[in-house]
Amino acid sequence: MGHSQRSGSRSRSRSPVGYRKRSHKAKHKKKKKRRHKYDKRSRSRSKSSSRSRSSSRSDSERGSTSAVGAAHGRDRRSTQSSSHLPGCNEMGSSTTPHHATVSSGATAGSDSEDELMFEWEAHRRELDLLFCGLGPEDPMVRGSEQYQDFWAFLKKYHGLHKQRKIREMCGAGRGAGAGQGFSAKLGLPLAFHKRHNINFCLSGASIEEMKRRLPPQDLEEVGKGRQRLSQRRLEEARFVMLLYLDFTQRQRFERLRQLRQTQAELPIATRREELLQEVEQHGVVIVAGDTGCGKSTQVPRYLLDAGYTNVAVTQPRRLACVALARRVAYETLDLYGSGVGYQVRFEKTRTSHTRLVFLTEGLLLRQVCVDPLLLQYQVIILDEVHERHLDTDFLLGVVKVLQVRRPEVRVLLMSATVNLDLFTSYFPGAPVVQVPGRLHPITLKYLPPPPIDKSKNNRMDPGPYVRLLQLIDQQYPADERGDLLVFLSGAKEISTVVEAAQEYSQHSGRWVVLPLHSTLSAAQQERVFHVAPEGVRKCIVSTNIAETSVTIDGVRFVADSGKVKEMTHQARGKMRRLKECWVSQASAEQRKGRAGRTGPGTCFRLYSPQDYESFPHYSPPEVQRVPLDSVVLRMTSMGLPDPRLFPFIEPPPQEALEHALSSLQSQDAIDMDNKLTTLGQLLAQLPLEVGLGKMLIMGALFHQMEPVLSLAAAMSVQSPFKPHARRDPQCQVALKELDNDHGDPFTLLAAYREWLGVKETGSQDSRRWCRRMGLEEHHFYDITKLRHQFSQLLQDSGLQRVAGTPRRTLTSAERAQRHGQLQQLRELRRELHQEDRRPTQVLRIGNGEDEDWELESEGQGKTDIKDVDFRITNDPRRLREILRGSTLRGQDQTMLKVILCCGLYPGIAIADEHNNYKAGSEQLFHTPERPFTVLHPGGVLAAHPEVLQLSDSSILEAPGFGRHPAATGQQLLAFGSVLETHKAFLVDTVRVPAAQTLLLFCHSLDTNADISTVACDSFIELRFPEPSSAQNLLVRAVHLRKQWHRLLHLRTSKNPEDEGVVEAAALERDLSAGLVDYFQSEAVYSQRRLLAADVKVLHTGPGPGDCVLSTNPFTPPPGEACLPNPTKGGVDLTPYIAYNSLLDLQCTTTTINTYDTVCPYCDQDLHLTTLDRLAHLWQCLTACARPPPQAAPQGGDGYDLARKRYQCETCGETLWLTVREIFIHRKSHTSDSSCQ
């Protein structure tokens, strides 16, 4: 290369005069003289020149680098200081001679004057034409980030250039005269010119060509005296462009080098070869390294570089997938390609080119359902396996099986250095690659508090923590920075300590005390990242959230209480227990490690070394603590024959698995042989709790999607009602309007609806509204988000087919309007985000009360970023839709109650028989698993206990009903869960009609001979003074259950035919009307909780009953024989009804007795045995397929409300008849064809 070119450039650059750089000192003197004129600029120059350059430059760039992450910013800044900028002394002096040669026309004097007046800004249009045309060869695109960057560069260049000019004018000509000509050996030009440092040229940019690009000057411009760019200026512009491009080249290269260097410095880099070798030789490799060793980003990259493709990396959290995919793409220099992608539910960047994909554990499990051998992957990396989530354990079992069936697949387990033995024993022979951590040394001090009399006061003593603050103040100089992080067990303890610490800090003035727990709003949580002013330390008082999830830099001291509040879920009875207990040694170590992230630190343990020794080694994994229903369901849907045989790394208690199976059976998700039912198949597609899934499916089935979505979402997030709201008299009054005495979910729904209303009308600030009502607004945003996710889930799983309501699309005008609105909102969001990123917000001392702080931000009219986000994702129409969907009308509420019951079952509680004499908060309720629970004081029913009580007027005097009176309007509570703290509280309660709920949802109903007594799930006994009304209720329940199955079957059948659709639509209408009517129907009965002693003698036991030969009333004619129940005795009428299985000594009727009754459907007088009567009722019901006459028909369709469309199967006619007429019509056919 080169020689000819070099000679070319030589001839171009030869210049008569060479200026040499002046000495620093001389420059300084000059500047002092001129300060009055160019004060600003010279002040910055008078500092060390390289520093001022880099800093002012990064100022101008701050805006343009916003899109790139912090790491990028850092890279960039450091490059700037090391790279060469325009106006560097060497370069600056060189442009001058250049001018001298080209500026032939102008005299020297006018040239210098021109130099001072000239501004490139005035010629922006011309420059744009020169460099930013639309041609593919143009170096930049107008308006791009690079373009703005260039202009900043140009201004800077020109500023420095001007200064030099001024200096020259004052004492020009000095210091000139370096070499001329060329060096002897290498032939280098001795006259230095910056352009010799540039190794490229612009292809289409000869001066002639550049001139041609400029349009002819118009007269107006001439009139204004504006001048075109001279040839000299054109050359200068071109040169600056070259300088700029060269500068960015270096800058970007430096960034690349920095990246490589950072990568090489990570602790994992030393293990690269070892790792790759192990992966080649072994099926399973374990990588162990603590946070910050770089395993999550580097290991996937190594594998890609080594030639592996189709690599899957699982992460426990969605967000980590997205963030890591971005980071690794950047590190593999593939940010703008698709080689690295992520896939989470609802979102993916994965394409056919993707070689490395990050995905959530749940998603990989779903892929196993479709692709059991995971053939799409060559390498599977499970990251963060030490966290041992439910899905992690599930996946570990899956890969263990996979390893046997596909030995060629490579599995990597990445974990913190915790409990490695467990993993190595689970995968025998798997090598462990250990990576050293990156922690600074931490001093450990045990400060056990003196034993105190705990019985006196239940509150914890904040004394030791305040003393610790004093200790730090005394022992460590205030100018040594370093914050304190305190780990406590819960929010209550935190507020105790925060209070005490604030008192201390008020007089010492050296601490800012900040609480941190998950129930704080995001803005409040954000404050722990702000910086304390000089000489002041932050004291962050936190739950274990700061142990792993939130990382705060700058922590030097850690105080560990050694306590944690853990939620344990009991498999049985929906019980959650929040219990304070000692942490594990592993998490105590993790807490300690938080002190050594930024430098050497100290950890104070407020317990003794003996205590530490007594701690369990590891926290129990999730699989040991939570209900396994959904896991077992997914196992079944994967086709695993027996969940009990699944190779768990640490098997959960056998009992938990058994319970999960029986719970799934009772929820109708699997049948008695543990095979998936239709409902189970649907449920398995929803990564949700089974109860929630059922609610959503029910909602879809009955076109109640919108309110059910809102309900399900509202019940899955923390309650937006502030804990103290019910005690605050002001809030109490405000909340009254929201109260719905049917239950908490309805009140929640009402609150959500109100909030949406406030949002929609925009009549008032929703934040202010929420505070007035005692509500936490961010939970409402969460509900909206979750609601959206649920609806996507339903679409995703094909459940939308179950409902099938298309959304109306927007008109073009609406679209346009919305488009403009969105643009505005996005702009607003960008601004807010930028504001958010103001690098360091300094905290003020003593701003303790968070309320004040929030008030203040509101007072300033600050826009809420959550509100902006909310308005971006929810257009007004959608908002209206949700709002409408969350508004209940009369019958809907009952329908929703049915749906809720379906989801909440088996969470049913019965009131204690002595409740009538007790105050609201003392009323007791019994659940099947946990007797003696109370209503949660924050619930709406606790505020209106009277609605749960029987009114005297409803009680019916009947013989034999003393202690448990027979009455109408008997109610039970359906609840979401039992929360055990110091008492057992029922959460998310709804009051429901007792008999109807039990008969409709229980999976085991045992009756006596005339069905006057029904034992439900061996938990509640119903006794009816009037056997026929019990029979009527039971038959209807059976009928509704049957219809429900049929509807589900129709809606889920693979290829729905038109007939099916029509039938389903009709069935849905009937069924929903029937359910509502059933729930609203009245009956007289008594209810009683069956005690353990009662249950023992409940059944007659197996033996030949006296009705074995009867036909089953619930089978189509001619009817099948009843099968005896092998354990309870009596006969099974349906899988859930065991007739005549109860041991009832009082019952005078037997199965063969006949008695007189009236059929409520055909008004016929009947003289039949119980079973025959059931059969008659069943026939009547199925014949008309309608609710009984007293049912309130759904209205609004415009035709005679009492009449309904009836298609007679026998004569094929479509008739509009009342129910009675339909029945008569049917009967006429039967009497025609055959005599009965």
Added chain:
Amino acid sequence: MANECSEFNTKNEKGGTFLCENCGLRETYHYYGQQPPFHRGVTFLEDCYFIRDPFQSQANCSLLLGSECTSCSKVVCQAASCSLYYSARYCVTCAEANQKEFPREMQQRISKMQDKKC
């Protein structure tokens, strides 16, 4: 490194692996020559190793990795501590050896390179 050298810096126009023989920087390059097809409008004055710019979404952009030292034919990256360009590319060793050949401004820079290395 020496025995593997045949696989590196192959001057293949279609790309290969670039290795700086001074600092050991190793990258996959996408083009070797003077006019990278993915960066139009620019002609380089020496044959260089290029990658597509990994830091910008714009299509028309390249990033120069390095080129051959005119004097000793060693392949060096464009980092200021490995090479300099003054009319032609010189690796840090050759630049030091011929320091006298350069104008004074460049000499200062070469001394700085030495400082950095120490």
